[in-house]
Structure formats: C-alpha cells, structure tokens
Amino acid sequence: MVNIIFMGPPGSGKGTQSVMLASELAIPTISTGEVLRKEVEMKSEIGIRAKDFMNSGQLVPDEVVVDIIKNRIIEKDCDNGFIVDGFPRNISQAIVFDQMMESLNKTVDIVFDFAIDDEILVKRISGRFSCLKCGAIYNSHFKKTDKEGVCDTCESTEFVNRPDDNKDSVTKRLQVYHATADDLMEHYEKKNLLYSIDALKSVSSIFGRLIEIVQGLSKNNN
Numbered sequence: 001m002v003n004i005i006f007m008g009p010p011g012s013g014k015g016t017q018s019v020m021l022a023s024e025l026a027i028p029t030i031s032t033g034e035v036l037r038k039e040v041e042m043k044s045e046i047g048i049r050a051k052d053f054m055n056s057g058q059l060v061p062d063e064v065v066v067d068i069i070k071n072r073i074i075e076k077d078c079d080n081g082f083i084v085d086g087f088p089r090n091i092s093q094a095i096v097f098d099q100m101m102e103s104l105n106k107t108v109d110i111v112f113d114f115a116i117d118d119e120i121l122v123k124r125i126s127g128r129f130s131c132l133k134c135g136a137i138y139n140s141h142f143k144k145t146d147k148e149g150v151c152d153t154c155e156s157t158e159f160v161n162r163p164d165d166n167k168d169s170v171t172k173r174l175q176v177y178h179a180t181a182d183d184l185m186e187h188y189e190k191k192n193l194l195y196s197i198d199a200l201k202s203v204s205s206i207f208g209r210l211i212e213i214v215q216g217l218s219k220n221n222n
C-alpha cells in the first residue's frame, strides 16, 4: 500500500503523471482541482463558493478542500493506497492532512515535487485544451492532436479550455504556488518524504522515474 502526494506548479505535468501512476498501481487519484471543477459545473453549494476563487487563480478556503479530501480518502477504493494531486497546497492543509491520516492509521509515503521554470509553464498552460467528451489533455505548443481538431482518444471534435488557463490567472496561480511551496517542501523534506522530479523530461522518462521510486520504497518495506 502506498499513499502519494503530487506537488508542483500548475502545468508541470503532475496531472498527467498522477493519472498514469494511479492506473499502473491500480489506486485512485484524487485531484482537488478536478473535484472543484465538477462542483462548479454542477453549480453545487461548494461550486458556487469556489468559482470566483478558482477563476481568479486564488486558493479556495482550506475547509472546503479539507472536507473534500476527508470524505474521499475514507472510501473503500482508497484502502490500498491513493494519490492526491493538488493537495495540500499550504502548510495548514498539510498539518490537517497529517492529523487526518494519523487518525485513520494511514501514512503519507512519498511526496513528488515537480520542478520546472515559470516561463515554460505560462506557455504550457496557456496552450492547454482538452477533449470535451473524454477529458484527454492537449497543448497547442507541445502536444497537438494527431489530426487537427479531432481527439486522438475518442475522435470527438469538441474541445474546451479551462476558464482559469489564461495568462493573468496563470501568473496569479504561479505566485500563489510559490508563496506556499517552499514551506510545504520543507515540511515533507524534514519527514524524508520529498522526491524532486525534473518536470522538463519526457512523459515516459518521468513516469519511469516515478515507478523506480515507488518500487524502491516497496522493496525497503519488505
């Protein structure tokens, strides 16, 4: 069993990698950003509360995301481990998460930190779009569809941009990220859980590195 946190600025590729790793390890991935976007879409109470924070690139209040995580990690499919992507985002979320995990007799085993330059990120994020039907993620600078305007995975021709993937919001999100990331890294570094990942490498090479680290940990635990 392995519980993993994916840290990294928006656009660092952690979303793609967390989904790949979750599939390889047959464990769920919990993305607070993803859950919040669904809540906004459903116009739920949480969604209505979160929308303006999200669109302007700010963090939504801690208690909203803490509740999302608390309710999700007690579900049966998390018994064999899980990945959290985009949580915790600041030190107070990390402390609440530590307490939550301890009370459930669970441990955080690995924290991956995706390291990459801001300039590349702005380009990556502002070019990002996804398939409306299956959610596959593309990029007009780096990862186009094979056939223009047609999704490689499901052949749908409808695509969407995230409302917060514009330059102003991205710059704000990066500021917010840097304001809290150092403290978070220090928190997990002290616990010897932090692994820095060079997010400029190719998708397959990063994935190989993640697997290597997870396997190394399982070996040490046997």
Ligand code: AMP
Pocket (backbone or CB within 6 Å): 010, 032, 033, 034, 036, 053, 054, 055, 057, 058, 059, 060, 061, 062, 065, 085, 086, 087, 088, 089, 093, 164, 173
């Ligand atoms: P993401 O998809 O992880 O980039 O998240 C998109 C947006 O959702 C962020 O800019 C925040 O507004 C909100 N969000 C996601 N996760 C958190 C979190 N752990 N704490 C506060 N806000 C979050």
